[in-house]
Amino acid sequence: MAMQQHLYIREHHRHPITALGYHAARRECLTGFEDGVIKWWDMDNGRMSLCTKEHAGRVTQFLSWIQARLLFSASNDSSVIVWAPGGTVLDRIQLGYPIFTLAISLARHLLLCGSKGRLVAFPLDERRESGHAVNLSQGFSDQTHTDIVSCIACLDNNIYTAGYDKRLLIFDTYQSPSRKGLTTKHCISHAHKAAITHLLLVRQQETTRMLSGSFDQTVGIWSQDGQLIHRLGPFTSNITALCYVATVGIVWIASGTSQPTLYEPQSGEIVSQFISTFRGQQIEGLVLQQLLSLPDSRHVIGSAKPQQMLVWRYSELGCLIVLPCKHPVECLAYAKKEPILLFSGDSSGVLQKWERSYVSPFIYSMESFHISGANLERRGPFAQQVEKSCKGEPQLRPRSPLKWGKASSRHQSGYSPFRTTAKDTHKENIGFVRAVFAEELDILVVSATNGNIYLWEFESFIPDTKSPGQDQDSRTPAPPCAQDEMVQDPSSKCVAGFACRTVLCGHTGMVTALTLAGTDTTICFPYLLSGGWDGRLCLWDLQNHSLQNEFSSIPGNNGPILDMAYSPKRREFALSFSTGRIFICAFNPHCINLVLLAELGHQASAVALVWHPLEDKWVSGSEDGSIHLWSEDGGCCLKDLKAPRGITCLCIDQANGCIVAGVHDTIRVYDPNSGVQVQSHTGHQDSIKGVIHVPEMEQYVSVSLDGTVCMWKAYHQGD
Incomplete structure (x- = not known):
């Protein structure tokens, strides 16, 4: 459930990209250029499907009218072009002044155009009864702004605008039999210290926030009635893009760097360090410029200097x-x-x-x-x-x-x-x-x-409750x-x-295997079994922090103990060795000698071992990529799975019984009955050393030699 980079396109057009858009009817993204050229792109393979030049000047804005399956493009050549689903020109609207931004108010059924010192509204005319896709004769305007209106956003009946005059305005419309117009509900004269370049409305279940970006290198966070809540920044450069990715609930902020800053509106915190989307994808020389989140929120498109285009796609995995x-x-x-x-x-x-x-x-x-x-x-x-x-x-x-x-509160100033x-x-x-947590003993x-x-x-x-008159030296530390x-x-x-x-202190070498064990599964697991490179097998009493036994009767020369697992049902434990041998032993904390019940094995080192509580089977993994499912008593191998690379760790999905394996840098999920891989997760940059299932969060958690702890959506049958 994250946004991952899907396409990287190196654009060879001689003029810079000035606008990004999306034609919902064609399901294609668009790039507009300084010379008026528009290119249409297939978002699956990154191929250009169409190239047109209908504008005489810079393309400033694209706007998809989803309900009518049409697309508007605006330019500083004073025209707005309406595009049909086939990519042909349906209508050409000449307004007589440069258009810098467009928006649609569905509540008022209006097309809104931002120009220099002017906000213009035209009634939409889907059937073109007036001769155009908008009714030009019934248009009306407001000239409260004194400079370029650079951005427009609509929410219900409200219209929000911002511009180079540093103003942030909230409008409503009025209509009478003889007149239509815009009325200013609220005006913030100095919303920023410099020109406002971007405006974004973020509507969530409980709150609605408005974000404004500016040349003053800050982002303002506003309530929907125009009250300043917080200000982010200063950033490293001017704010060049704001987009809200609703699927993951994150705002992307571009500010002259190769990667956007990620902001979560719900908490009001910057969460860039916790999101993996841009981790390890640094492109030398790239400067992110524009961002656009598509209406279905499964894609984000972006442009970057010099002449590059990127597409990110939502992934459940x-x-x-x-x-x-x-x-x-x-x-x-x-x-x-x-x-x-x-x-x-x-x-x-x-x-x-x-x-x-x-x-x-x-x-x-x-x-x-x-x-x-x-x-x-x-x-x-x-x-x-x-x-x-x-x-x-x-x-x-x-x-x-x-x-x-x-x-305790963790979100005060300076946290x-x-x-x-x-x-x-x-x-x-x-x-x-190795690490294990004894839940019952904390x-x-x-x-x-x-x-x-x-x-x-x-x-x-x-804390000490003695009276102040008592001798300080008599207190117990x-x-x-x-x-x-x-x-x-x-x-x-x-x-x-x-x-x-x-x-x-019971081992002379690295301790590579730990497992908890107990004599009464309804109470707790007060014992710890440990093994390591010295070949020793030790039993510890965790309640008393003492060595209970050191087993010395392990048969043969098996090399280091690599992993161990315990079966609460059978009160047995298994231990695996670098030679590939696996022993199943009876667990009795009061027995001095090791009681061997069965011997299993792999042809290569058996690096991972778990007990499957839902299937009542032993599961082992080897560095040769084999995963074996053994019968409850260890008498035979019931299933042999083969991963493409060596197994590094194993765990069992406690909800559905799937086998979750670390296979080098990939997490692979296998159905234990069919042996089929049902899910995989990629993103680590090095070998995965541990993976666990946290059913309370419905997530897998993994750690890697790449220096990260990563969380993934757990597999659900039917996904």
Whole structure:
């Protein structure tokens, strides 16, 4: 559900593009040029279907009259041409003065023309009873503007105009038996400090906003009755285009750069950093000039210097939101309690906590947590080998295992969605590899390249309530905490922190496999199984933060453990190796020896492994691109799927049971019964290291070595 670049056309016409349009009847886009030439383009293949020259001067505006299946084109040669669906001239209207902009008021059935110091209205005449497509004899005008009327917009009975005289006007029409005219309802004499070049009406379910762009490099946000709400900018250059893409609810603002600024009217925030449309599509030397969102909102067309044309198209499979990180992202987990939190760990040893804004689905706040010196408790047989400890900076919002605290305001002046409370602390030279979240215990488990497993927990405390007369030295030190730098609530009775105070030291090499397990599936999963490059398999008691067992009876020389999965139904777990072998074992936290139940395998390294809770099957993926579905007891391979490239990660769609696979830089969704690929998502620029399904948001979330966390629309049968 995103706009993606569809066409890039290098125009070889010797004159610049001065207007963009769309003929709804032909479903073609148009470019008008400074010399009066008009070209018609097929939006599917980018081929030119027609080239005409009917204007003697610059083409200034195109306007599609959808109801009549006609198209108007205006020029500074004082003419307005009406085009038939076949691309032929139906009517030529000579007005005697240059026309700079056009609009149709459907409520008043008027064609509106903007000229220098004049707004002219003509009744539409679809049947051409007056001899033209508009009734010229019944036209009327207003001359409140003192310079070029550069833009017109219509909403219900209101007509909005703006011009080079810096004025923003709101008109209504009146009609009597003897006279028709325009009446000024509201006049803003100095809406901008320079000429106003663009006007855009954004109508949403609850509100209607008007946006104005100007040579003063700002965008004004106005209510529909002309009250200034906010002003965006200054931008890097003059505002050259404004367009609203209704399908995604975003305004594109062009201001002399290669990519537009993306603004969401609902939240009033710039959301460019969260939208993937222009990510990785920088074209050297390109300067975006004009933008036009087509009536069906599935396409946006644009022109750019020097002499280029671009078309973007809406895609159901496009990236919904992209969260940029500074380093390659290796692992991903999420917490289900509201508000849903995403956790990503990168190759530099930084953990990010992402929380969606309550005012906009496009905005996420991020906090970073680093490995730093702190009071850390080390658990495990190799605890003495750990010379450094770790601690995360506190979070901004309180959380307990049962209930989230009251949301704090994040949209006050000066707020940045990437504001971080983490200090630039000394970090170990490590990277995070795997992450899982123990929902029942509120513990985030993250493994690292140095062999350690870090436990991050939400902690809360009640502030000290001793009387001022008590000895300060007798107080018990409280856990570290921090309040939101932007919002401090003095009435708060407790503060929560997100901190790492425990490291599990049971491995001598990188920990590449983690899975949660439990003896009673109706209660919780208090145990953690871990494996890594050292070939060790460890069992941890998460409630007590202690090593429960280290299994040493793994048969054969299998190389590093790459992944693990747990079956709550069977109380069994499986582990996969770099040799391609997969073992299914019984889970008993009190049994010292490993009980092997079945052996499976791939011909290449088995890099990904999951339990399918809806099909009661084991699913494994290999670096040779094979995906195997195994019987519940692991006795046989029921289905063998083949991806075009190596599998990097797997997850199960909890709603429909589809297998979601990271295949290098592409997410591919397979139906487990037919084995057919039913959906794919492209947009990552490097290998995908983790993918999860978040059913609460109906989205897939993926992380990649390209340094991004991306969100995609989950597959729905029948889409």
